[in-house]
Amino acid sequence: MGTAVSVVFRTRWPIGTSKRAAFELLHWTRFRIGDAVMIGPGHVDRAGVLIYTQSKVKQPAFVPWTARLPAYAEGYAGDREAMHDALAALNSRHMTFLATAAGAPRSEKGLGNMIRAAAAEAGIEKSAHGLRKTRGVALAEAGASAHQIMSWLGHQTLKEAEHYTRQASRRRAVMGEEQEQNVATPAAQVATFPKKP
Incomplete structure (x- = not known):
């Protein structure tokens, strides 16, 4: 889901609803539904990094939870803050972040259906799977390397993550950003820059 779609979803489902909490968790972590239903406070290490071995590919994913970004x-600090606010509003002290009111972990099918129905009610024709791809694109466009994207999304191979960085490089190339980065600054100009205190 892109930025505009996120605004629509957030407008329809305010902080305090399980739909919003599920959206924000998936939006930040970009975990697959099957993994999102299993993660909880116990997966956050003392450095503030959420570490989880994905059930599908058996590869770890590392997501900055409270650690410095x-x-x-x-x-994307605002996205992380929105996730923390949405999860805190549930006032849940269960083993998993998206537990049911009774404290049981949600099923993969149940969470998928909940997100799909919530999106439809907000007038969005998207599923939770669409959230995963948008984080890879966003990170690449923000300058993340393929290795950094691979760590966050838990890709099995570097080739998967490079797909996002190649797209971002091509986009920057037509926007003039890459040319600006490749222009050397003349020595005379360097001398006129003010020194940092």
Whole structure:
């Protein structure tokens, strides 16, 4: 789901609803539904990184939970804050973040249906799977390397993550950003820059 779609979903489902909490968790982590129903506070290490071995590909994913955000992700601090607010509003002290009111983990099918129905009620024709791809694109466009994207999304191979960085590089090339990065600054100009205190 893109930015505009996220705004529509958030407008329809306010903080305090399980639909919003599920959306924000998936939006930030980009975990698959099957993994999202199993993660909880126990997966966050002492450094504030959420680490989880994905059930489908058996590869670990590393997501900055409370840890300082890397430079390429600083622009997404608001997304992380929205996730923490949405989860805190559930006031849940269960083993998994998206547990049912009774404290039981949700089923993969149940969570998928909930997100699909919530999106439809907000007038969005998207599923939870669409959330995963948008984070890879966003991170690449923000300057994340293929290795960094691979760690966050838990890809099995570097080739999968490079798909996002190649797209971002091509986009930057037509926007003039790449040319600006490749222009050397003349020595005379360097001398006129003010020194940092």
